[in-house]
Amino acid sequence: MTIEGTGKNGVYAGDGALGLLEDCTLSATGFPAVYVGAKAAPVLRRCLVRDTDEDLSQDDDAAARFEACRSSNVRTGTLPTAPEGEAVPAAAGVAAPPGGSGGASTPAATEHEGAGEDQLPELLAELDRLVGLDGVKREVASMAKLMRMVKRRQEAGLQPPPLSRHLIFAGNPGTGKTTVARLYGRLLAALGLLVRGHLVEADRSALVGEYVGHTAPKTTAVFQRALGGVLFIDEAYALVPAGQGNDFGQEAISTLVKLMEDHRDDVVVIAAGYPDDMDRLIDSNPGLASRFTRTLRFDDYSSADLVEIVEHQATRHEYRIPRDTAAALLARFDAVERTERFGNGRTARQAFQRMTEQHAMRVADLDDPSDEDLTVLQPADVPAVVA
Structure with a gap:
């Protein structure tokens, strides 16, 4: 079924x-394509907006x-969407996703999810290949083992131990927090503890609105997009600005605490x-301290770590x-002052970009550059430290 060009909502589910x-395509609607009222509980299956x-x-x-x-070419998207490769209806002018012909059966989806635990060794190996972060990698691998045991106890009909999956990632910018968060979600999905792990x-x-009554809907919309996966809140301490007691960020935190309780197994x-600012966030609401019981600390990269990132x-x-060239890079990173502007992994990536630019300028003057000229970065290509 196709619903197109409506003056208001395409689908309206009242209170x-x-x-x-099922198998519906909605497009070019005047109002939001789907509206769901208070206490309404419709099911939309394999629909495309x-x-x-x-x-x-x-x-x-x-x-x-x-x-x-799934949503496609939507300006404001809050619809919880399907994982890549899961089929949705193919409308005119829209290709079906890879691996689907327009209608995925439920048994097939269940079989795919059940095979997830086979991915654990590769996911843990991917975690181990990350540069530095030795303490974080040990913590995440330990949590994966613990949650695997929790799942086995549940399958055996035993009560699971008390366990909070929510985490605090304390670290400076560029220390790999987003990368580890993405892997953590994939690990939980492989264990069957999250539906998608996105x-x-x-x-x-x-999360925070600009006027009274705007914050809770914004926070809820973002949270709903994360259902079945991981909601990663960067610079979360900004929800509680220092010295500002009356701020809409408190409403966002209260909304998050309620949603985390209502969907404790879903996200x-x-x-x-x-690190220094995250304590202020946790202390701002009693509900946060009871839900965030584990903190992973992301240390700054060493100079040797930064060289390894450039090599990757x-x-x-x-x-x-x-x-x-690696020795020149190491000396260069040793000379970089570790101020609040230091970007960790970003600093390494910027250094590599400047090296390739300098290499291009140097090789461009050669009449007939060899393969070695085109591929080898020399110590002269290492950028100088800017004071």
């Missing part, structure tokens, strides 16, 4: 409404369920930010870094 809508301003608007008390739905990133601007929340970048882009 308390129920029902099932495309080419419209907003895909979903729903009341705070709505209980709609979205199964294998990552939704947010910050204060995505993981990771709050990230500077070089390999990825088909450059080579000989030993003398």
Whole structure:
């Protein structure tokens, strides 16, 4: 079924409404494509929303369920969407996702999810390949083992131990927090403890409104996008500005605490930010301290770590870094002052970019550059430290 060009909503589920809508495409609607009223609990399955301003608007008390739905070319998207590769209807001018022909059966989806635990060794190996972060990697690997045991106890009909999956990531910018959060979600999905394991990133601007009554709906919309996965709140301490007691950020925190309680098995929340500022966030609401009981500390990268990051970048882009260039890089990173402007991994990536620019300028003057000329980064290409 196709619903197109409506003056208002494409689908309107009024207060308390129920029902099932399957294999439907909605596009070019005047109002949000789908509206769900208070205490309404419709099920939308394998629906596609495309080419419209907003895909979903729903009341705070709505209980709609979205199964294998997707949005495409939508300006404001809050619809919980299907994982990549899960089929949705193919409308005119819109190709079906890879691996689907327009209608995925439920048994197939269940079989795919059940095979997830086979991915654990590769996911843990991917975690171990990250540069530095030795303490973080040990913590995450330990939590994966613990949660695997929790799952086995549940399967055996035993009560699981008390366990909070929500985390504080305390560290300076550029220390790999987002990368680890994404892997954490994939690990939990492989264990069957999250449906999808996808990552939704947010910050204060995505959660806090500009006027009374605006914050709770904004926070709820972002949270709903993260259902089945991980909500990663970067610079989370900004929700509690220092010295400002009356701020809409408190409303965002209260809303998050309630949603985390209502959906305790459906989502993981990771709050990230500077180590010294995260205590202020936790102390701002008693509900946060009881939900965020574990903190992972992301240390700054050492100079040797930064060289390794540059070497990874070089390999990825088909450059080579000989030993003398690596030694020049190490000396360069040792000389960098570790102020609050220090970017950790970003500093390494910026150094690599400047090296390739300098290399290009140097090689461009050669009449007939060899393969070695085109690929080898020399010590002369290492940028000088700017005071």
